[in-house]
Amino acid sequence: MxxxxxxxxxxxxxxxxxxxxxxxxxxxxxxxxxAFSFLCKSAAWSxxxxxxxxxxxxxxxxxxxxxxxxxxxxxxxxxxxxGIWAGLLGTTWMxxxxxxxxxxxxxxxxxxxxxxxxxxxxxxxxxxxxxNLAGVPSIVYGxxxxxxxxxxxxxxxxxxxxxxxxxxxxEAVVILGVxxxxxxxxxxxxxxxxxxxxxxxxxxxxTQEALRAIPPSLRHASLALGATRWQTVRYQVIPxxxxxxxxxxxxxxxxxxxxxxxxxxxxxxxxxxxxxxKIGSLSDLAHHPGGLLEAPFGxxxxxxxxxxxWVGQARQEFQGVAAAGILVLLGLLMxxxxxxxxxxNRYQKKLRW
Amino acid sequence: MAKAxxxxxxxxxxxxxxxxxxxxxxxxxxxxQIVRRMKVETRKLNFFYGPSQALFxxxxxxxxxxxxxxxxxxxxxxxxxxxxxNRMNDIVEGARHTGEILLEGINIDGPEIDVVALxxxxxxxxxxxxxxxxxxxxxVAFGPxxxxxxxxxxxxxxxxxxxxxxxxxxxVKNRLTDSAMALSGGQQQRLCIARALATNPxxxxxxxxASALDPASTSRIEDLIFELKENYTIIIVxxxxxxxxRVSDMTxxxxxxxxxxxxxxxxxxxxxxxxxxxxxxxxRFG
Ligand SMILES: Nc1ncnc2c1ncn2[C@@H]1O[C@H](COP(=O)(O)OP(=O)(O)OP(=O)(O)O)[C@@H](O)[C@H]1O
Ligand SMILES: [Mg+2]
Numbered sequence: 001m002x003x004x005x006x007x008x009x010x011x012x013x014x015x016x017x018x019x020x021x022x023x024x025x026x027x028x029x030x031x032x033x034x035a036f037s038f039l040c041k042s043a044a045w046s047x048x049x050x051x052x053x054x055x056x057x058x059x060x061x062x063x064x065x066x067x068x069x070x071x072x073x074x075x076x077x078x079x080x081x082x083g084i085w086a087g088l089l090g091t092t093w094m095x096x097x098x099x100x101x102x103x104x105x106x107x108x109x110x111x112x113x114x115x116x117x118x119x120x121x122x123x124x125x126x127x128x129x130x131x132n133l134a135g136v137p138s139i140v141y142g143x144x145x146x147x148x149x150x151x152x153x154x155x156x157x158x159x160x161x162x163x164x165x166x167x168x169x170x171e172a173v174v175i176l177g178v179x180x181x182x183x184x185x186x187x188x189x190x191x192x193x194x195x196x197x198x199x200x201x202x203x204x205x206x207t208q209e210a211l212r213a214i215p216p217s218l219r220h221a222s223l224a225l226g227a228t229r230w231q232t233v234r235y236q237v238i239p240x241x242x243x244x245x246x247x248x249x250x251x252x253x254x255x256x257x258x259x260x261x262x263x264x265x266x267x268x269x270x271x272x273x274x275x276x277x278k279i280g281s282l283s284d285l286a287h288h289p290g291g292l293l294e295a296p297f298g299x300x301x302x303x304x305x306x307x308x309x310w311v312g313q314a315r316q317e318f319q320g321v322a323a324a325g326i327l328v329l330l331g332l333l334m335x336x337x338x339x340x341x342x343x344x345n346r347y348q349k350k351l352r353w
Numbered sequence: 354m355a356k357a358x359x360x361x362x363x364x365x366x367x368x369x370x371x372x373x374x375x376x377x378x379x380x381x382x383x384x385x386q387i388v389r390r391m392k393v394e395t396r397k398l399n400f401f402y403g404p405s406q407a408l409f410x411x412x413x414x415x416x417x418x419x420x421x422x423x424x425x426x427x428x429x430x431x432x433x434x435x436x437x438x439n440r441m442n443d444i445v446e447g448a449r450h451t452g453e454i455l456l457e458g459i460n461i462d463g464p465e466i467d468v469v470a471l472x473x474x475x476x477x478x479x480x481x482x483x484x485x486x487x488x489x490x491x492x493v494a495f496g497p498x499x500x501x502x503x504x505x506x507x508x509x510x511x512x513x514x515x516x517x518x519x520x521x522x523x524x525v526k527n528r529l530t531d532s533a534m535a536l537s538g539g540q541q542q543r544l545c546i547a548r549a550l551a552t553n554p555x556x557x558x559x560x561x562x563a564s565a566l567d568p569a570s571t572s573r574i575e576d577l578i579f580e581l582k583e584n585y586t587i588i589i590v591x592x593x594x595x596x597x598x599r600v601s602d603m604t605x606x607x608x609x610x611x612x613x614x615x616x617x618x619x620x621x622x623x624x625x626x627x628x629x630x631x632x633x634x635x636x637r638f639g
Contacts, residue, residue, distance in 0.1 A: 217479065218486075221545070225552055227495075
């Protein structure tokens with residue numbers, strides 16, 4: 001017990017010299033610390049510097065080419081008439097169709113792996129290889145897409161299995177009045193499916209991580225209320241994972257907008273004077289709404305392929321056109337990422353962990 | 354010692370017990386008395402996590418509309434036992450058990466039993482409050498929504514009733530659409546109780562519901578348990594001897610997976626049959 005008397009003794013403070021020794025710093029600066037922080041700072045600033053130089057030089061080159069006419073025109077042999085409208089539309093379609101297939105498949109796969117699959121060797125094998133797949137060079141996906149979607153293993157060729165089984169050479173199927181070529185050939189759909197394969201690992205891994213970050217107690221609480229496993233996943237787990245899933249989507253948007261090589265392999269057109277589904281303006285859309293269904297099964301171009309094509313042109317002026325294209329591409333990238341980030345933040349705020 | 358414990362008890366609890374005694378105590382009275390209906394019963398329950406056995410030969414009988422406290426040192430299997438009663442252990446990989454678990458005489462492990470329906474009847478409140486990252490309203494409405502209630506009026510009715518029963522209504526009635534994560538720990542725990550009530554269970558399992566709470570929140574929850582007893586059969590795990598003494602009618606003492614002793618709370622705390630029990634409740638080991 002501490003009695004009041006103990007609390008009020010005459011006090012004296014003795015300086016502990018040993019402690020003073022331990023607390024005194026040995027030198028005014030720590031050289032290693034200073035050097036390290038300098039290295040970090042210069043790394044950060046130099047990457048920003050390089051970016052500025054890049055954008056600056058592209059802007060410089062694009063001078064006189066980036067205007068309204070450039071944004072709204074189709075391509076042309078003459079640099080002053082060339083425009084990126086076909087690529088803009090094609091890339092927009094590409095983003096839409098790619099995510100239309102990749103999100104349900106990717107999220108579904110991740111939900112299966114995290115919420116349902118038991119921990120057997122096969123599932124572990126898949127888990128490990130998903131991260132590896134994310135690192136495969138994109139051209140490999142291009143070649144895969146060429147075989148699987150563009151040519152469809154040549155199943156529909158003369159003398160091939162379909163012809164032999166049906167007695168006909170099948171070239172297309174018509175569903176809801178839309179002609180779907182078989183094999184898909186160098187269509188927008190084949191390109192978008194190839195791109196979905198490319199971004200699937202990223203979406204799956206991001207979703208898996210988001211699901212893993214959700215505490216098991218959330219699932220238990222839901223199950224204890226008499227929710228089924230599916231109801232738990234559908235109403236509690238997936239909504240809580242949306243911000244993480246969105247991060248995966250944001251990462252893949254950049255790839256879908258920027259990838260060039262695989263799309264060249266699966267046949268995106270370099271020089272295009274048409275819009276997907278022949279819908280190049282609002283009035284086209286009004287006159288020909290069916291084009292929305294036809295677009296996936298027609299030819300297309302995308303911005304990076306157009307840019308690639310311009311860069312390879314002999315006439316010097318096309319370098320300026322290409323630079324203008326790069327700026328538009330960067331602009332679209334920032335716009336799309338911005339929208340996705342806003343959606344994610346909205347959702348995060350709504351969740352309020 | 355006996356006196357000390359009597360003093361610890363809530364006056365009201367003591368009064369209640371006296372009343373019960375006067376009208377013919379169901380358990381203490383022995384033969385010839387009114388038989389209270391048993392709500393939950395286990396017979397020779399052995400429970401295993403993979404190769405290691407967590408519960409040994411547990412046989413208990415828990416009467417309806419009573420509060421039963423489970424006490425015992427950490428790791429003795431209280432939570433495990435509680436989770437077998439609504440089959441939450443099904444989720445644990447490698448868990449299995451032998452013996453019977455009966456809810457009103459029905460074996461809950463029967464092949465025809467729908468575990469989802471069982472968990473709606475046997476609600477659970479966890480030690481750590483686990484509100485869903487949604488609004489207060491949506492938290493309580495989740496259970497009823499699962500059973501197909503979608504009418505807004507009806508949901509509002511259920512939500513307000515349950516929040517009132519959980520003594521949370523006054524504090525949250527003006528901010529039902531706010532996130533449940535913004536509530537204090539004690540409020541969150543009461544929200545979880547309200548949420549469990551919303552599925553209209555008749556057994557409520559509570560795993561240390563007040564362990565993370567301040568004395569004021571704790572006593573609110575104890576009051577709540579006391580009120581809920583009118584309609585529910587409550588089984589509560591607690592490390593707090595005073596709490597067990599205050600709120601419960603029956604107490605079961607677990608030790609290393611064995612049920613050492615179970616009986617009327619008053620009897621167990623004042624005249625424990627086993628030396629072990631006495632040592633534990635007096636704090637001589639733990
Ligand atoms: N999921 C699990 N897998 C394997 N063993 C487990 C699991 N959960 C609990 N156990 C073990 O079972 C035994 C009983 O645990 P339980 O959680 O039921 O104890 P408890 O009495 O609730 O303890 P506490 O008071 O600390 O909550 C312990 O030895 C514990 O290590
Ligand atoms: Mg426990």
